[in-house]
Amino acid sequence: MMRLESLRAKRFNEDYSFMKKKILLIIILLAILYGYNIKKQNQVCFENTCFDVELAKSIEKRNNGLSFRESLDSKKGMLFIFNKQGKHSFWMKNTLIPLDIIWIDENKEIVFISENTQPCRQDSCHIIKPTENAKYVLEINAGLSEKIGLFVGDEIIIK
Numbered sequence: 001m002m003r004l005e006s007l008r009a010k011r012f013n014e015d016y017s018f019m020k021k022k023i024l025l026i027i028i029l030l031a032i033l034y035g036y037n038i039k040k041q042n043q044v045c046f047e048n049t050c051f052d053v054e055l056a057k058s059i060e061k062r063n064n065g066l067s068f069r070e071s072l073d074s075k076k077g078m079l080f081i082f083n084k085q086g087k088h089s090f091w092m093k094n095t096l097i098p099l100d101i102i103w104i105d106e107n108k109e110i111v112f113i114s115e116n117t118q119p120c121r122q123d124s125c126h127i128i129k130p131t132e133n134a135k136y137v138l139e140i141n142a143g144l145s146e147k148i149g150l151f152v153g154d155e156i157i158i159k
Contacts, residue, residue, distance in 0.1 A: 043159040044079055044138055049148045050159075051140055053079040066139055067094040077140040079158070085133040092120040092128075098142035102150065103134035110154045116142040 043050045052075060056062045062080050066072065082088055085106050092099070096119055103112040111132035120126065136158070 042079075044077065045157040045159065046148060046150060046154060051075055051077040051138070053077045053138070056080040065090075065095070066097070066099065068096060070096055072097055072099075072141050074141055074144065077138055080137040080139070082135055082137075085135045087130050087133055088137060089130075090114075090117075090128045090137065091125045092117055093125045095119045099139045100142055100145040101128060102138040102140070102145060103130040103132065104136040104138060104156055105133060106135040108136075108156050108158065110150060110152050110156065113145055113150060113152060115145055 042053050042055060044053050056065060056078055066078050090101055099117050101114040101117050102110055105111045111134055112130035114128045
């Protein structure tokens with residue numbers, strides 16, 4: 001009787017240990033898949049070039065943008081996402097690096113580009129107003145829109 005109890009306890013411990021390993025493996029796989037999907041979803045791609053982007057969806061994030069950043073990797077940017085299309089104005093107050101600012105409509109077509117937009121260190125800063133309505137605005141390092149050959153009318157892909 002004692003031996004049977006001992007065998008049952010040993011078998012239970014083995015089954016329990018195996019189940020813990022299976023659960024751990026599932027958690028690791030889910031974490032890997034989740035991380036992979038996050039990276040892939042935050043990209044803006046033009047014909048041959050993709051930028052990993054931070055998303056600015058909230059009012060606070062859109063207001064701060066890339067302010068106070070001392071540098072920006074050449075393959076990175078910030079994508080501002082607005083609830084509605086409009087002529088969304090931008091300025092460079094507290095922005096430390098020059099940027100190309102690209103307005104994109106709801107059909108994901110470039111409608112306006114402000115190239116080599118310079119930082120503003122004064123209290124009163126120039127406001128950049130697009131001529132067309134846009135739902136998205138992309139900020140990347142100055143000079144990159146010319147370097148990769150972006151023009152009004154080009155289409156983008158948001159991943």
